[in-house]
Amino acid sequence: MSDLMDTIRTIAKKTDSKILMVVLDGVGGLPLTVNGDTELATAQTPNLDALALESQLGQVELVGAGITPGSGPGHLSLFGYDPLRYVVGRGALSAVGIGVHLKAGDVAVRGNFASLGVGRVIADRRAGRPSDEKNAEIVARLRAAIPEIDGTPVEIYTESEHRFVVVFRSQGVDEAGQGLGANLSDVDPQVTGVPPQTAVGGDPASERTAFLVNEFVARAEAVLADEPQVNGVLFRGYSDVPHFPSFADTYGLRAACIASYPMYKGLASLVGMDVLEVEGEEDALDGKVAALAAHWTDYDFFYFHIKKTDSTGEDGDFHAKVKKVELFDALLSRLRELQPDVLCIVGDHSTPSKLASHSWHPVPLLINSRYGRKDMAARYTEEEAGKGSLGLRRGTDVMPLLMANALKLQKYGA
Amino acid sequence: MSDLMDTIRTIAKKTDSKILMVVLDGVGGLPLTVNGDTELATAQTPNLDALALESQLGQVELVGAGITPGSGPGHLSLFGYDPLRYVVGRGALSAVGIGVHLKAGDVAVRGNFASLGVGRVIADRRAGRPSDEKNAEIVARLRAAIPEIDGTPVEIYTESEHRFVVVFRSQGVDEAGQGLGANLSDVDPQVTGVPPQTAVGGDPASERTAFLVNEFVARAEAVLADEPQVNGVLFRGYSDVPHFPSFADTYGLRAACIASYPMYKGLASLVGMDVLEVEGEEDALDGKVAALAAHWTDYDFFYFHIKKTDSTGEDGDFHAKVKKVELFDALLSRLRELQPDVLCIVGDHSTPSKLASHSWHPVPLLINSRYGRKDMAARYTEEEAGKGSLGLRRGTDVMPLLMANALKLQKYGA
Structure with missing residues (x-):
């Protein structure tokens, strides 16, 4: 206000x-x-x-x-x-924009599909701008493969071209008022020629999110290993529910x-x-x-x-x-x-x-x-x-x- | 500014x-x-x-x-x-509104006359809305009975109906820049069926004011004991001089x-x-x-x-x-x-x-x-x-x- x-x-x-x-x-x-x-x-x-x-x-x-x-x-x-x-954080705005309702403790993350080369080095941060149809196909594969991580439900939504959204659903807010935290570092290094970064949480609740994010990145790369171009994911812009x-x-x-x-x-x-x-x-x-x-x-x-x-x-x-x-x-x-x-x-x-x-x-x-x-x-x-x-x-x-x-x-x- | x-x-x-x-x-x-x-x-x-x-x-x-x-x-x-x-606090504005000049260290307080029953329980927070004449008569009785408390001059002013204003005149601002403080709790519980509350100061200067306020409440009830309806006082809205x-x-x-x-x-x-x-x-x-x-x-x-x-x-x-x-x-x-x-x-x-x-x-x-x-x-x-x-x-x-x-x-x- x-x-x-x-x-x-x-x-x-x-x-x-x-x-x-x-x-x-x-x-x-x-x-x-x-x-x-x-x-x-x-x-x-x-x-x-x-x-x-x-x-x-x-x-x-x-x-x-x-x-x-x-x-x-x-x-x-x-x-x-x-x-x-x-x-409103980019992740939350993306989630809201496609009609996803966020609850307290949830974290929404904007993702980009990327092309990775030898040694996981990023060749293209937008995976050659795939079609929306290709995006939807990839999202469907990931949805089937990663419904949850370590007990935390994972929802994956298509946006357009190389863009997608992941929502990590908190299993409830704990006694300290904490669900998942949104204070963590980017996976996307914003340059090519280097591998994706490992996310690091800035507080205990965000360390939990960082674990989920890093695990998601590893599993997605395994699932997409046979894809010639869309074979990696980058994350940037984590949002919890805005406290308005x-x-x-x-x-x-x-x-x-x-x-x-x-x-x-x-x-x-x-x-x-x-x-x-x-x-x-x-x-x-x-x-x-x-x-x-x-x-x-x-x-x-x-x-x-x-x-x-x-x-x-x-x-x-x-x-x-x-x-x-x-x-x-x-x-x-x-x-x-x-x-x-x-x-x-x-x-x-x-x-x-x-x-x-x-x-x-x-x-x-x-x-x-x-x-x-x-x-x-x-x-x-x-x-x-x-x-x-x-x-x-x-x-x-x-x-x-x-x-x-x-x-x-x-x-x-x- | x-x-x-x-x-x-x-x-x-x-x-x-x-x-x-x-x-x-x-x-x-x-x-x-x-x-x-x-x-x-x-x-x-x-x-x-x-x-x-x-x-x-x-x-x-x-x-x-x-x-x-x-x-x-x-x-x-x-x-x-x-x-x-x-x-400008309510007490100070009331004082100003009736032409009272406040000095640094003074505290002005808005008061309501109330009707108290057995056990000092508040029956009416506005004492049945007395006439302005009745208000002036009660204020005159209190003025005569309570010209000072423990060396602190007390001024009592009529407003209208159940409303009055009390100014506690500081005997000067001390070496720490302190006169009377205005950081104290209300006497008025804002509900009926309970007794008036005891004011509590939030700092040393306001503890002094709380003492004066509580003493005023007790003395006023003694003075007004023979009144059928206007037999108690409630305080709410303490103000020191605005530091503009x-x-x-x-x-x-x-x-x-x-x-x-x-x-x-x-x-x-x-x-x-x-x-x-x-x-x-x-x-x-x-x-x-x-x-x-x-x-x-x-x-x-x-x-x-x-x-x-x-x-x-x-x-x-x-x-x-x-x-x-x-x-x-x-x-x-x-x-x-x-x-x-x-x-x-x-x-x-x-x-x-x-x-x-x-x-x-x-x-x-x-x-x-x-x-x-x-x-x-x-x-x-x-x-x-x-x-x-x-x-x-x-x-x-x-x-x-x-x-x-x-x-x-x-x-x-x-």
Whole structure:
């Protein structure tokens, strides 16, 4: 949490008001030509336009000036966690990204397949970038051969090309609060021409993990000895479960996540939101609205995630991104029918189709509540958001503003 | 102080220029209907309008996004003290609020009158909420009976209903810099059905305070034994004098407070301003202008407080708040006649009459000096302030901006 959030925890109060935070993934864009219109400005959005006229707007930087947020830091910031302070380890983020639920004491590790030569010397740290199919085939062989090590269950997951994830499942947290530790040295030397390194633990719980890791490396090499190229494994980036303060406890909210992609459900779960079932494929817009309506009375806070505004930007497809914005616009009236006390529309980062990647540009923020002031912003676009009365802010300001507009914060000091 | 203020201290310089900071208490408001006008925008303010045209405007959040400031944190922020770092304890704030001046080594304690049954068991932690008159009568009995304990002077002050304040006056700070300590446990168990707790000190200076507190409790019960309902006392919230850096030292200013309510005079006194005498009742507008004019040559900085913009907002009286703004507007020319080098108009928090309470909304900031730039803000209103060139800022930015505009800050670094 930011310093501000330590304060929020002390002044949060429970009320019946409801907050709906819509995250349009990667929503901010760029014009294709100087002084042209962005994707948002190009889209026909009568419902968003009407909402903007009776809302307050502003701009949000999720991590900091010039910083392009990954999805993890972008969302953590929106949830009020300072993304420079609260870091989800690479192993845990990979596990979360493929939908694996980590428990206290477990350790997740990112692995690379590698090519080893004579004397175990690393010839290629990425094993010639195997196909995803080859990766899956190798993972299947390892799964069959290494279901556990010395009584510790081992789970192996495919990612893509040379990347995979291993989760060592702790058999419980001991009396000292210790399961497996994540404080150990890398197997990956990050250079070729030398053998993989032996992992060394920095404390007793991590020595146990180091034993498992070194044993895994040896067994995997034995299993893959007949492979011409994918015949070794390297590990780097060990993570235990991030010890984040609970979102629900901090804000005193019953909080639910409505998303359809594993990464976002995983992040919401990590901070302690309930993850609701959503029916349907891909962005599953109808399924999301149905889930929201079905659980409307059960929660005070809903994180409602729309993915395709990002995917189309990542594809560099300006027109497709415009269409995804218009699809959301068509959905908006069904969200407003539920009459949230506070409705927020924001993004976790910009993804301009011009860049075909995440970017550092601020995202437009819209807050609708009955306690707003008139402002000059007339549409939910980057340009109009710059005229809004909420100003240019950090992402960690969003939750306090939503809590305040929902009248869920007591006065600070007398 | 904020981190910035640690730097300000090193570059502040003394000059003859004069800064007038007008705090319109609770000045920010809300429209009664979506896109309607706020109290400020509704008011007829020809003088403020003229000033705004030749000033720079912006918006200020006193504590942080979404945080509703109490008067203490709001003012501390305006004076440059980070209100998340500099906290005035409840006992000290109560003492300050009723006009009691605390010295180093003194301890102020908040007390509640309680009803005790057989075996000193607490039956009602608020003694049936006695009238203010009954409270004053009980306080008078205690004052007469307990003027001192073991050589330590004891002062007892009425607040309202079941609330009172006790100040234990240290007989001086000892060679270790110690007077009485404020690190002791509560007498108030915060539940009924059990007796009051015995206070325990956490260090030698606080053990002394604990002795005084426990002795006070015993003597008060003896004095009040014949009272049917108000026959016990509970203590919670001990405060020594806040150890804040001096405002005058930090900024190199001869600083004066012109206010008529005890809380604001007390806060100014806590940070080391001189508190000037003001003739008249309530907001005493004429008396304040007279005090300002009379002392104009004696000080470099004036904190000039107007209370009624807040009181009317707290009453939920939109029209009355509009009138109080107009009253201040009529006064403005008399302030400008004194030709301050820097004139600032700001609030310590918003108090929208729509909410009838303090709120989190930013307050409009106006800075007039001969070193301002042209900006788009045409009136001192929330909406126009959003167009101002000073942007959206923290309250702790205000003092550095005033110091700079008064040419009282040297260059930072070579």
